[in-house]
Amino acid sequence: MSISPDGVPVLGVVGAGQLARMMHQATIGLGIELRVLSTSPVDSAAVVLADSAVHVGSWDELDDLLAFAAGCDVVTFDHELVDPAHLIALEDAGHVLRPGAASELFAQDKRHQREQLAAAGFPVPRFRTVETADDLVAHGDETGWPVVAKAIRGGYDGRGVWMVDDEAAARALVAETSADGVQLLAEERVELAREVAVAVARRPGGEQVAWPVTETVQQDGICVELLVPAPVSEELAEEARQLAAAVVDHVGGVGVVAVELFVTTDGRLLVNELALRPHNSMHWTIEGARTSQFQNHVRAALDLPLGSTAMTAPAVATVNVLGPEDGTDPRTRLAGALAIEGVAVHLYGKSSRPGRKLGHVTAVADDHDTAVTRARQAAAALTGQDLS
């Protein structure tokens, strides 16, 4: 890592969404200079940063990426959408990417991830590359219907994932996605007891810390609730931590790496997804852990010592704040949420649209039930829902 002449590092973040916004918030105290490559001057992070720290440009244009990286000592990311070839070009030009291009590919290309992890012996759902509709049908016949189809690139928050009920649906889907140029991966549909995530912060030299295992509650493919510590046995939690640590080492991630895991009804763990950046499954760490994922991501990216991941309370719950149907802006409804004990509110500075992820609330408590109840009440208060 080259450090600016005055010795104060400049960290560039490609993307200026809520993750970059919370990175800025978490690292103001470190006194480092954080810059963002933002698609507009009013992105979530851009509006809370000095204009000189906001480089307006496209993460899809290599020239913009190169110009941005030229002003940074280290470049990191708030999403995994940059073209892998651009990442390699940045590294070839001598820029320091954390995570690097080879690691980032595990989050960008589901086939690469599945093939590499399976070859290394990590447990993953049974999968098959879909070249033709016959492949998807064969996978359904072999692993049972419905079968899961996933876009190899670009899917998130429920987009790019399909539950396919039968052969006819499989052929229709492949016809449609092929026409759109979307490549698919077929996966067995796993019988789930629950989903959990383990996030690790890892420095370039390999030093790691992990936060406690987190239950992620999904609705329509979107993570809507977090519960920490996850209500699993200590044995399973330890297995999850060891699996995540080994996966992250294999991937060579630097910064925060979130490993999303399936817990099957018969008690096995399977790797579901990887995110090589701060992840919404770990937003609870802002209040619920001694060091947040955002601060440790920045520390890891700058190769600084990592902070404690211990919890600050026995139980923590986080609930996403999605834009209500009537278009109400949660920023106008803060009072109801803040009146609830133990609650912290995080709004991302985005205009309200139905279903849009506008923020999250975290509640700490002495037990899970209280934490979840508080967090749900706060989210409902912000969006004008009636929970009764």
Next chain:
Amino acid sequence: MSISPDGVPVLGVVGAGQLARMMHQATIGLGIELRVLSTSPVDSAAVVLADSAVHVGSWDELDDLLAFAAGCDVVTFDHELVDPAHLIALEDAGHVLRPGAASELFAQDKRHQREQLAAAGFPVPRFRTVETADDLVAHGDETGWPVVAKAIRGGYDGRGVWMVDDEAAARALVAETSADGVQLLAEERVELAREVAVAVARRPGGEQVAWPVTETVQQDGICVELLVPAPVSEELAEEARQLAAAVVDHVGGVGVVAVELFVTTDGRLLVNELALRPHNSMHWTIEGARTSQFQNHVRAALDLPLGSTAMTAPAVATVNVLGPEDGTDPRTRLAGALAIEGVAVHLYGKSSRPGRKLGHVTAVADDHDTAVTRARQAAAALTGQDLS
């Protein structure tokens, strides 16, 4: 309080030092718009805010204050230096100040504060207004030498306070300060067991929350270390909380009000100073309390419900980071401090000058000794000191 047409409040902060910087950091999640009146574009808070949120102007010019307030729903402060007449003019023009001009005067004018609190029956050191040198001499003769002289306006961090040993020194001091137009207050020199602070966040309607009693360790009149909870008996702590609550109600403060108290060697509490804003005695609340003073100051100013002031750990210590003699910038020495367990670093984005307050570090631990040791080690690491 008038609220912007879109219902999202705009909070203006007069001053853009580290307190405004940490207010911004603490309230990004609330999604409100925070603006600062900054003397330059590179003040501590200005460099971490969008340019549109930074109004460059002077807090000493009524026109600048009026122009700034015109864009805000509520105006608050990061210092108490604004001319009291300007504050009254702002209120007369219809602007909402929190705290208001009448309350703010308690922090701006030490004679007003002493006279008002004494008249209301609150315990304060014996004091006397100094019109001529004879008054200071008489106070020394009456309460014992050395006697304390304080500038009625404008003193802080050890400036504006003098220990006066004898009559000759008293006459010399009054000659000097009179020539500078500085008005003095004489105070008895109190035999101190320790100094403590109690901070309260208070809403316009009177709702209050208080953080645990904090010991403030002073060196040359500058607060250099904080220890929480203060090592005093539960009876004394309760007495301190009740005293602070009553003082803050009397003053009518809105936002955070820090009440600095003397604990005398014979076990009495005396009110020393008031600050009607977030205060350096409460910086530990960022990590050490469920809700920081910065977030509760903003909530109180906007008349939003206040957050829990409970501690997140059994013991917390904070140590100031002062610019080292050799001019080293602590931002270049983060690694040593972050390697210490339980430590959080807050640097204020200021250039390094010997003795300048550049930041603080907070350490949480299970006991006081560990917390203090960690915080001192971290501060030493940032400034290149050798503690051994």
